[in-house]
Amino acid sequence: MPENYTIYDLARDCGVSVATISRVINGSDAVSSKTREKVQQTMKAHNYTPNVFARGMNKMSTKIIAVFISDIANPFFADIVKGIEETCRRYEYRIILSITNNDMAQEKKELELMMQKQVDGFIICGSRPVADTNAEYLREISNKHPVIMVNSRIDGGEKLYSVLVDEKTASENALETILSKGHYKRLYVFGDTVWQTTKDKIEAAEKVCKKLSVPFDSDSLFQCPHTLEAGYEGAVRFLKQKPVTPCLVFCVSDQIAVGVLKTLGKFGMKTGEDFGVLGFSNISLCQLVTPSLTTVNQYMKNLGEQAANLFISSQNGIILDEKVFYSDYELIERESTV
The missing domain is CATH 3.40.50.2300 (Response regulator)
Structure with missing residues (x-):
């Protein structure tokens, strides 16, 4: 056996991961008997002995x-x-x-x-x-x-x-709970589509709207970074497009939601009647704004x-x-x- 035969060589020869080799060495039950036998036979064939000193060093931090x-x-x-x-x-x-x-x-x-x-x-x-x-x-x-x-x-x-x-499932549950009450006739989503979590929430919105026969298309999406200022700017653009009301505005973050909530109220739309706002995360600001913000608590x-x-x-x-x-x-x- 070459002097530099390592755990990585052993893992390669056995066709398993280094983690699996470690489990065998440490006597873990989370390894099949077939795999354990193969590893042990290969160790014996190469006269491989775990480097106790190296293992100790790995525990240094x-x-x-x-x-x-x-x-x-x-x-x-x-x-x-x-x-x-x-x-x-x-x-x-x-x-x-x-x-x-x-x-x-x-x-x-x-x-x-x-x-x-x-x-x-x-x-x-x-x-x-x-x-x-x-x-x-x-x-x-x-x-x-x-x-x-x-x-x-x-x-x-x-x-x-x-x-x-699971933000997709959480969004589906929240949207269905609110939209199934029947007051809001249209859904709009505010978020930055560069992020995977925004993509997940949009997919959730599409699924729920299809299930409840609520209109949802490209006009339902408003590109919006995750800041209060972006929520304000997005709400101004939203109003210029003369949205269908009563509507629910789903903001992928609470920061966007607070900006949207305050702006729509400032321009005369009635919270709850003309529009509703749903956020996501439950930051402390949600309870401090007036009206307080409906949101999904991520703990x-x-x-x-x-x-x-x-x-x-x-x-x-x-x-x-x-x-x-x-x-x-x-x-x-x-x-x-x-």
């Missing part, structure tokens, strides 16, 4: 996690980071916060920089673009370091996990806690077969809808 958020001005991330930070503190981990400004090139630079700083791994928060240019790089990183996606999903990679709300702090616990488990050698974890959600009906 800086106890620092790089947490990426796309927009520090978006209150959606505040509770997520709070959940991450509180959980990490209990286990004596620290976080480094990195702001990517919704820029994939900047995100990659920050990933490379944090790798040089030898962080233990990454928690990446926020929706991903439909054309995600960093997905393969994140898969590559996850073969060595835990990478936890929050509010998004990327499949593949040994230690690549996703914690999220953001809980998402952060789940992500941090999953990271720490992975860092401590627990490799789970399940990679995607869906979290709870709830429609909260307030004054902005009938």
Whole structure:
């Protein structure tokens, strides 16, 4: 046997992943007897002995996690980071916060920089673009370091996990609950179609409208970034098109929704009667505006806690077969809808 025969060589020769080899070595039950026998025979044939020292080294860590958020001005991330930070503190981990400004090139630079700083791994928060240019790089990183996606999903990679709300199903449930009451005769959607979560919500809207025979076409969509200002500007464009009323305006984020809600009221439309507004996330502002905003609660702090616990488990050698974890959600009906 060559002196440099490694666990990677063993995995290649057995036709399995390095994670499977680790499970066999550690005596895990999560391996079939056929696979276990094949690995053990190959280890014997190559006189392979696990490098105990190297395995010990893998457990050494800086106890620092790089947490990426796309927009520090978006209150959606505040509770997520709070959940991450509180959980990490209990286990004596620290976080480094990195702001990517919704820029994939900047995100990659920050990933490379944090790798040089030898962080233990990454928690990446926020929706991903439909054309995600960093997905393969994140898969590559996850073969060595835990990478936890929050509010998004990327499949593949040994230690690549996703914690999220099923936003398509949540949107379907919320829209059907409100539209089935029969008051609103038309649905409009405000959001930025560059993001996968917006695409999911549009698909949900199309499905519900078809089911309930509510008109929905290209005129029903208003391109709108996820900010209060964009919600205001989108609402002005919306009014110029003389929308069908009474209508429901579904905003893919609460920030957009608050901007739309205040603008339509300012221009004389009656909340609940002429229009209703549905947001998504349940940021604290939803209860503070007048009228208060109907929205889907994503329980953001809980998402952060789940992500941090999953990271720490992975860092401590627990490799789970399940990679995607869906979290709870709830429609909260307030004054902005009938």
